[in-house]
Amino acid sequence: MQKDANWWRGAVIYQIYPRSFQDTNGDGVGDLPGITRRLDHIARLGADAIWISPFFTSPMKDFGYDVSDYCGVDPLFGSLADFDALVARAHELGLKVMIDLVLSHTSDQHPWFAESRASGDNPRANWYVWADPKPDGTPPNNWLSIFGGSAWAWDARRCQYYLHNFLASQPDLNFHEPSVQAALLDVARFWLRRGVDGFRLDTINFYVHDKQLRDNPPLPPEERNDLTAPKVNPYNHQRHIHDKNQPENIEFLRKLRAVMKPYMAAAVGEVGDSQRGLEIAGEYTRGSDRMQMCYAFEFLSGNSLQANRIAEVFEQVDKLAADGWLCWAFSNHDVQRHITRWSLSEAAAMAYTTLLMCLRGSVCIYQGEELGLPEAEIAFEDLQDPYGREFWPEFKGRDGCRTPMVWQSDNRNGGFSEAKPWLPVPSSHLARAVASAEANPQALIHHYRRAIALRAAHPALRTGTQSQMLASGDVLSFERREGAERLFLAFNLSDTAATLAAPEGRWQPLAADLGGAVPVAGTIELAAWQAAILRKLA
Structure with missing residues (x-):
């Protein structure tokens, strides 16, 4: 497939959550062959690329965002051969392939961490963020985990704390260690050589921490919002100026861009920051030696997306990121589906779809939004997400947007699997299955197809x-x-x-x-x- 180095500019990227897209081996979990089987659906929509959420070897404490082997495919999803077949088929259909690289942290089951925690003087002793306790035995500072509680976990082997911005089973890598950066750049090279066209970079602003481990200052109540964490999470009570968003991060992004350049690959970074999201997105995408795209959370929040709100966001973009490139999304695997979040009627959903395809920047759409799927109600006993279990019932986690894709209406599992799915398929979703939508000229999927075609047909809308x-x-x-x-x-x-x-x-x-x-x-x-x-x- 011939590639333009600027293919990403204005592209429409379809996000696939592999656990929930299509199961082919009857274990109730989606897999790589399932993605390959359904690529025609995405190509028919008119998307330019797919973004596949993590499928790497993992103990699945955070469903693949806790990686134990960056260069392996978890057997749950298939094999490297299955991935190669997926890439080949995608390219046949004219689709670029972007994969979700989780570079800020690994699983605690990664061999790197096993070696690092073994002693303070082994070759990988400094590959993670280790720190001594305060004299009273408490953590080194006041940093908080986005999943709740302290961002520090005690390790009895080293008698030190290690940093984890997410689950305690997701220790943070130490980007101040040159060998860590070198190893991660090798990971990027591994996948580029296998034919991937780019990366979605998870928590791109979390890579580097303050070397002095200074406390974060408090954030006044009037400045708190729920852009990156639910309101019930005390993570929102701090101004996160030391645990992330460090200026040294940009130098690593330059190195990564240099690795991608010969392959004409592109990256979109997820900027998780409630106070400076657009500013950081602008910093990370400015010029030609950083990342091509970033997305913040302005349109992924619970705020109603009214005309004045959209105008305010783009006014801020003009001030903070005019020289950068944003990627816009209304839904993804971490937030309540926007049909439910904004209480949209079918007509409203169509209007927002058209609007999304007319905005300056690139676009991500999340599997199932083309069907108008609402957020699923998941009973506590069916809940899988550790985030939801921590803050239930005030925050019910992310499982409601991660339920299986529905392909058929006449199948209790929506054509997703012959076995019991890992998350239940809501009965309300079955009527919106792909087969039914394709047969209904008034269905939202046809509007998505027409809106994407409009964007593709007009350079003014794309670039x-x-x-x-x-x-x-x-x-x-x-x-x-x-x-x-x-x-x-x-x-x-x-x-x-x-x-x-x-x-x-x-x-x-x-x-x-x-x-x-x-x-x-x-x-x-x-x-x-x-x-x-x-x-x-x-």
Whole structure:
């Protein structure tokens, strides 16, 4: 497959959570052959690439985000040969393949950690973040784990604490150790040589910690939000200026970019920070020697996505990340599905889909959102997520967005598996299965396909500049430009009809198949949840 070095710019990336996509061996868990089997579905949507969440060897305490072998496929998902077949098939279909690299931490079952914890003087003694206790035996500082409690765990072998920003079984690697960076760059090379086209970089701003281990200062209550952790989590009570977001991180990103460059590979980094997310995303994607893309959590939060909120976010983007490149998503494997989070009707879901495909940046869509799947209700006895178990019932974890993909309506497991799935398939999802949606001309999946096609057909939408956004009540409007192409876009994000003045000059209405409004006598009448997409005529 011929590759353009800038293929990622404006790309639509389809996220696959492999445990829940398609099971082919009857164990109730999705696998790599299952992904290969269903790639046609993604290609038909019009996506440019897939992002596969971790499938590496792992004890699965955090479902693959705790890696015990970076260069192995967990038998639960298949083999390296299965992965190679997946890449080959994806490339046949014109899909790029991005894999989820979890570089900030490993599993405590990784051989590197087993050696590191054995003594303080072995070759990998400094590969993880070890620190002596305070004189009273308490942890070295006040850093907190995003999964609850102290970010420090005591190890009786070394009589020291080790840092874990997530589960205690996920010790943090020490990026101040050059050999750690070298080993991780070798991991990237391993997968690039196998044909991957890029990486999604988990918790990209967590790599480097403050070498002095200084305490984080408190965060005033009025500045707290739930962008990266639920409100009930005390993690939100600190200003995280020492446990992550360190300036030395950028130098590692430069090294990683240099490794990717010969392969024309691209990366999108997950920036987990409630206070400085957009600023960090801008820093990490500025210029040509850092990462190509980052995404923050502004559109993944519980905040209602109203016109003025979107305009405010892009105003901040213009201030903090104008020279960078953002990747936008409404749903992923860590947050409540946006259909439920924002209480969207079918018409509203279509409007937001069109909007997403018209924003400057790249786009991630999460498996099942093209079906309009709502968040699943998971009983406590069925809960698998350790995050949910820790904060239940105020925060129910992430299992509700991780339930199996539904392919058929006439199968109790939605065509996902012949065995009992690892998470239950909600009966409410079955009616929205792929087969049923494909047979229904009014189904959301067809709207996704048309909106993605619109983006692909217009350079202004894929790679063009974006004007300042204007929010007038519930109507959001802006322009996109690329070369000679100039587009005007307006979105009515409400249940009530709205009227706005058409832009001056001669304009051609586009997107009739997306329900686009047509200007009449200098006025645009927008029905509830309707968009207007116009192209300037010479």
